[in-house]
Amino acid sequence: MDQHVSGPVKHASGEPPREMTLMGWRRERGDASLSEVHRSIAVRKTGPNWRKALAFFGPGYLVAVGYMDPGNWATSLAGGSRFGYALLFVVLLSNIMAVILQSLCARLGIATGRDLAQACRDAYPNWVAWPLWFLAEIAICATDLAEVIGTAIGLNLLFGIPLEIGVVITALDVFLVLYLQNKGFRRVEALIITLLGVIAVCFVIQIVMANPVWGGVIRGFAPTTNLFTNPDMLYLALGIIGATVMPHNLYLHSGIVQTRDYGETEEEKRSAIRYATLDSTIALTFALAINASILILAAASFNATGHTNVEELGDAHTLLSPLLGSAIAPSLFAIALLCCGLNSTVTATMAGQIVMEGFLHIRLVPWLRRLITRVIAIVPAAVITVLYGESGTAKLLIFSQVILSLQLPFAVIPLVMFTANRAKMGTFVASRWITVLAAITAAIIVVLNMKLLFDFVMGYGAG
Template sequence: MASPPPSLADSFRTVAVPTGAGWRRWFAFAGPGFLVAVGYMDPGNWATDIAGGSAFGYALLSVVLLSNLMAIVLQALCVRLGIASGMDLAQACRARYSRGTAIGLWLLAEVAIVACDLAEVLGTAIALQLLFGLPLVWGVAITALDVFVILGLQRFGFRKLELFVVALLVLIAGCFVFEVAQARPAVGAMLAGLLPTADLVTDPARLYLAIGILGATVMPHNLYLHSSIVQTRAFTDQREAVRWATIDSTVALGLAFFINAAILIVAAATFHVGGRHDVAEIGDAYHLLSPMLGVGAASAVFAVALLASGQNSTVTGTLAGQIVMEGFLHLRLPVWARRLVTRLLAIVPAALVVVATGDAGATRLLVLSQVVLSLQLPFAVVPLVRFTGDRALMGAHVSPRWLHGLAWTIAGLIIVLNLSLLWSMV
């Protein structure tokens, strides 16, 4: 089967891989995993983690850990698919499914990208409001200008784009090292929270937030994104490329786990322990952090990290949208046009909710967007697992039986959790 033209053609095989061994060769493969990791710590994660930590203490840490482990496996499959088949997930769906099925999967992928972009819009607008007092509806409108940030970064090449994202990730991580140090969480309670309990499924309120955390962590658009951007490396040895790219994504997702867990830990140690089990709004968390921790800078550091998170997610959301459209439809739009279409589809509902319900509705819409992402997830995971287990497509890099079985178990767990949520809602 002939491979279709690559998505992100301007970046395809543009990052040189030096010969020989050593850290420089590893460094050449480092980067795509960190772009993917951005989606695992976007503003949607903040909303679900803050609400979960405030309401249930450390109990939902187990969901954060489980979601991250699932993400590591699924992103490793994306690496295999992109490197071994020469196609990203969107291209593989178009090539292996009927036209009707491919169009349906494309529409669902676009819904997931809009839901993700909605979280980025609201997160950035909330951060601007907290830092500068800007009305939320104006912050929503200003996010349309993010397209110029993307255009400016892409002019300098894909490697520079990766370095920009990594710099913002380091800033976010540093902010939360500070926050956790000030919150002084109970180590024993944290460790206990890493073990799942039955009430995660039996309690509808916990299940709703658990699904939200899952949707905010394992994002559908990341599967399309990762399977494409691993092809930016000019590798010659597929086996080596799979190994190094998998290490890259695993390390990056380890950082994402730290940040997600830190958000929940700060909420649990500050709000839940302090008797404030009702803190579900990002704005409320901002206003309460400094007085409850007794540290004046805590709230400002929190808002700076939120703004960096929203801007980082903007970069990867744009790339994912471009990959999905090119892969499924073979339609290439200018980056500015693709970005504006996606952003306007997110801005309109965000602005309507803010106008209709005020600032209080923004965080509720953030959590809902993450639940929508989770409901879309099986429609990306199931094709990914099928393709990476197909020897005719993958050749020597087909998933071994243990990995294929584990991947199907993860897909089944995601489907069961989503069905449980739908049943509880009914």
């Protein structure tokens, strides 16, 4: 673990002066997060506020991808098919938690010039930082594993490509990210936003076909007492919340907000924090709409017709055509899943870069760094697929979510502690009420994830 950087920090490069880098930290930051695109997107210093806000439009949508990845689809499908619209309130609650935590990520990155991985490295002694790095790498691999499987299932449903071949094909996105990032970070954001638009269109069409009971949808966003009296409903609610906030998103957001050249003055940073938080809040509201759409589609298509045990992605795809009376419905479902998987693999790969560089200060050539991250996920996915087929990948998907549950507290707790520390954040320290809400959110997520892990080990759970 690097104790110091090899040379002085240059103020002319847009970096804070050297005396500021050690304010409340054990070490200097060193190289910037994602240095090849660091401060590469200009921010207008003058002009109307909406023009300034547009410069920050983008990172939030990369973060939103993690809140609608294939790992979340199963819980939303199961919740909608089993309990109709009742768990929409849980989807809303989990989204509010996400908004709070991601706002802290933007604040940390902009105020300190450090992503979460760098902050952990620079704040803690090696005997703490190294285990945090190891756990973060495990979480990145687990995230990548879920995305690889989801993409492979999407390719299988849409084109009939065998799962094991689909798993290997997902490696190609490594080179797509490299190509787009060399063209500019805005190209990466454009790809992600375009695929999100395709996902939205697919679900709008499917929901129109399903013709849900809109009164039931509205009532579903209100709390229900059944949540505490029905063990199966509570279990699925825990699953939705526990799988929503992903560790890699916290590292990712704190890094990619620094792609904006927002300046170094206090006012410029305050403005950047405000616009970055607005961007992520709007993007996560979009993620809420997508997650709610999955649950609404499952409620209107499956629960309303007596199919109350639909949890597998393949089962949902098969049932949509006869239930909705249209051959296009399952194709739209598969297209949305494929776009979701592609988006998620791109952002998980970038998060892997931030974690490796941030914790270890190791800088590999981009294609090699991304290939290593992807191979670690592809090998187990390919082996399980060849040996056990679709049922094996489904179990592997569940296992990946359990791993994420284990690691999440080790990302959330440092984030809340850093942003509440005036010695580290200076005048940008999070307000007391935000810190209290974030601490409550962290406590809820930790408790629910531990419960999910306990139930997994003990073999409990719905169904």
